[in-house]
Amino acid sequence: MSFSRAELEAHCDEIIKDPAIRNRVIVLCEGDTTPFKPTANAARIKAFAQTTQDSAFYYQAIPDWWRTTRRPEPSFYVCGTQDNVLNAYSYLADKHQASQPNESYLNVNKLFAFIDIDLANKKIPKSDYPFKKLWDIYNDLYQQGKVNNSQNHRIWVTGLLHKEAYFLIPELQNLLSQHHSINLPDIYQTMLNYMGKHQDVHENFTQAKTRINHHPLGNSLSIEAFQQNWQQHQTTETDKDALAYILLTLAKAKPVWNGIKSPNGTETSAKADINKNYRDELCLKIAKDFYAKQSRNSDHHLPQFFHRLAQTP
Structure with a gap:
């Protein structure tokens, strides 16, 4: 609201x-x-x-x-x-x-x-x-x-692209692994797969990709080409980290972040609140312990x- x-x-x-x-x-x-x-x-x-x-x-x-x-x-x-x-x-x-x-x-x-x-x-x-x-x-x-x-x-x-992307940068994997069962490569793959399902990403892709002109993937002519190129560039760990930032610059992190659930969640009417509280606590931990x-x-x-x-x- x-x-x-x-x-x-x-x-x-x-x-x-x-x-x-x-x-x-x-x-x-x-x-x-x-x-x-x-x-x-x-x-x-x-x-x-x-x-x-x-x-x-x-x-x-x-x-x-x-x-x-x-x-x-x-x-x-x-x-x-x-x-x-x-x-x-x-x-x-x-x-x-x-x-x-x-x-x-x-x-x-x-x-x-x-x-x-x-x-x-x-x-x-x-x-x-x-x-x-x-x-x-x-x-x-x-x-x-x-x-x-x-x-x-x-x-x-x-x-x-979104504030939530700052909760998912590669440097946070150790923090997330220590306290939570969140695997960033899996999240990146989900974000990549869903890029083509967002209408506003389709409508603005040509302009938005100018934000990644410093990377070879900036030459991708379409979302589909970007997805394919992103997969093919997964070689060294340095490449993977750079690709994560490229993805977080263009793909929507907010829906994926909002889908993260508390390991203590139960099938109750309060489940949505439990998951939101879990994410709120997690983002504050990221703020205090990393940024x-x-x-x-x-x-x-x-x-x-x-x-x-x-x-x-």
Whole structure:
């Protein structure tokens, strides 16, 4: 569920007048806003953001090195859909500009958004933002799959297709094996097999594959050719890891992630909740035990995002 336009503006009004955001980096992100209806006060918004949804994952992924700098932690705010995040960014920036002194505690230079790149090339609603569409942001922010020109951006898009793809990168296999019976090669094969079953992947494949021009599979003329080429390039372990990232850049991770079930699940009416809680706990463990442990010069996308936040005056 997501906010209506009126609910979104009321949500933003609660954020901007909260003294706790003074001199603090603010990050808007996607997530279910149902618990905010009717509109919550600022304290409840912040507490919710740190315990569930996309915001909780990002909060737990705050790097360990950040917590030694004495800088205030960034605050994350769930805004609903991708469109709502973009609208919230525009609304907050414009609202601050139009506010009288003491009506806004926001520092617009510390206002950020982080959303899935997905497949649709959405327009940026804020007319004076230097990039006009999401793909413009992506093409400047990422080069050869790595973060590039990070200083140009306060609206960030994921380098992989979905946030859930960051739960499934090859480096996480040991963590997943230690605590959970999740085999990433099997997951990759499922993602590969299902690529052709998603209409939006078909419609946007030609444009989306420009994201992998740095890899030979960027020459694939169709989804079917990509699937065949992906299988044929499985040779060394290095090749396999590179192919995993290529797949996570183009194929949908979200449905596969949402299909992961708790080993303790039972055939009861609460089974869906058990599985969701299991996935929520797992993604927070990934955030704390992997992403938060990365060094400041790590080239993983999420540590690079925090490095950019830390450079904000």
